[in-house]
Amino acid sequence: MSALKTSAPPLAESRVPSIVLPPNSCDAHCHIFGPFDRYPLPDDRSFNPALAPETALRRLHDRLGFARAVLVQSQGHGYDHRPLLDALQTGAGRYRGVALIRPSDTDATIAQYAAAGVRGARVHFLAHLGGRPDLEAIRTLCSRIAPHGWHLAIHLAGRDIVEQAAFIETLRVPVVIDHIARLDITDGVEGDAMGALRRLLDTGKVWLKLSGADRLSKQGTPFDDTVPIASALAAHAPERMLWGSDWPHVNLSSAMPDDGDLTDLIARIVPDPARRTQMLVDNPTSFFGFA
Numbered sequence: 001m002s003a004l005k006t007s008a009p010p011l012a013e014s015r016v017p018s019i020v021l022p023p024n025s026c027d028a029h030c031h032i033f034g035p036f037d038r039y040p041l042p043d044d045r046s047f048n049p050a051l052a053p054e055t056a057l058r059r060l061h062d063r064l065g066f067a068r069a070v071l072v073q074s075q076g077h078g079y080d081h082r083p084l085l086d087a088l089q090t091g092a093g094r095y096r097g098v099a100l101i102r103p104s105d106t107d108a109t110i111a112q113y114a115a116a117g118v119r120g121a122r123v124h125f126l127a128h129l130g131g132r133p134d135l136e137a138i139r140t141l142c143s144r145i146a147p148h149g150w151h152l153a154i155h156l157a158g159r160d161i162v163e164q165a166a167f168i169e170t171l172r173v174p175v176v177i178d179h180i181a182r183l184d185i186t187d188g189v190e191g192d193a194m195g196a197l198r199r200l201l202d203t204g205k206v207w208l209k210l211s212g213a214d215r216l217s218k219q220g221t222p223f224d225d226t227v228p229i230a231s232a233l234a235a236h237a238p239e240r241m242l243w244g245s246d247w248p249h250v251n252l253s254s255a256m257p258d259d260g261d262l263t264d265l266i267a268r269i270v271p272d273p274a275r276r277t278q279m280l281v282d283n284p285t286s287f288f289g290f291a
Contacts, residue, residue: 008252011256030069030072101145185217214254227268238270
């Protein structure tokens with residue numbers, strides 16, 4: 001296991017953002033890791049995460065102004081969903097979850113996750129997270145999660161969104177594209193990837209997470225170079241936009257971001273307060289089934 005990449009820990013204390021978020025705002029993409037004495041890291045993980053338990057996430061969200069969150073199962077804990085399920089129970093309605101489902105997982109397991117508050121399954125197209133999945137296996141997964149009303153979260157990067165757009169359109173469950181498809185922002189608002197994203201949004205069944213600005217930025221804090229891309233997409237389909245912090249920012253090749261900076265970026269991406277409420281409150285409430 002020594003060959004696995006080890007992620008740096010998040011900042012011990014992010015600054016308080018300047019923006020005041022509307023009540024019931026949702027961080028629609030974040031992860032938790034640990035406590036490791038209760039949930040040791042499994043052998044099937046793809047990297048070594050830093051300690052980032054639910055208690056630390058809750059403190060961060062209280063500081064930033066988020067009342068709700070979507071906890072996405074990460075390859076750092078492999079297929080051991082115990083930390084996620086424990087957090088869903090502890091949160092008592094504060095959280096929803098996104099799971100990693102294997103072909104060997106039973107329908108009873110999926111039903112258990114759904115009853116606990118899981119609302120989607122995630123697949124990766126990135127090499128360091130397992131590489132491109134089998135497309136027919138994804139179709140089979142969609143048929144298994146559809147009875148529970150789940151969505152499929154897709155994590156890809158670069159030109160993958162162009163190459164996979166036709167396939168994504170054929171899926172018969174709602175689809176969420178993570179991290180603005182991790183596209184190359186130097187291609188600009190008229191690039192092929194932007195065109196593919198717009199067309200997918202126009203289908204009415206694809207949602208987009210405006211998360212991971214720190215991963216897309218070429219300039220670093222305060223990530224101004226990501227605003228033209230993110231704001232153009234937010235304006236294109238405001239009814240299907242979600243926002244996520246991506247805390248605790250695993251597997252970064254750049255400096256660890258301050259989540260206060262990322263939160264303040266929301267106001268530059270979506271300047272209109274009503275549209276911000278739509279993205280942070282209304283959309284996630286209906287999509288993830290918050291009370």
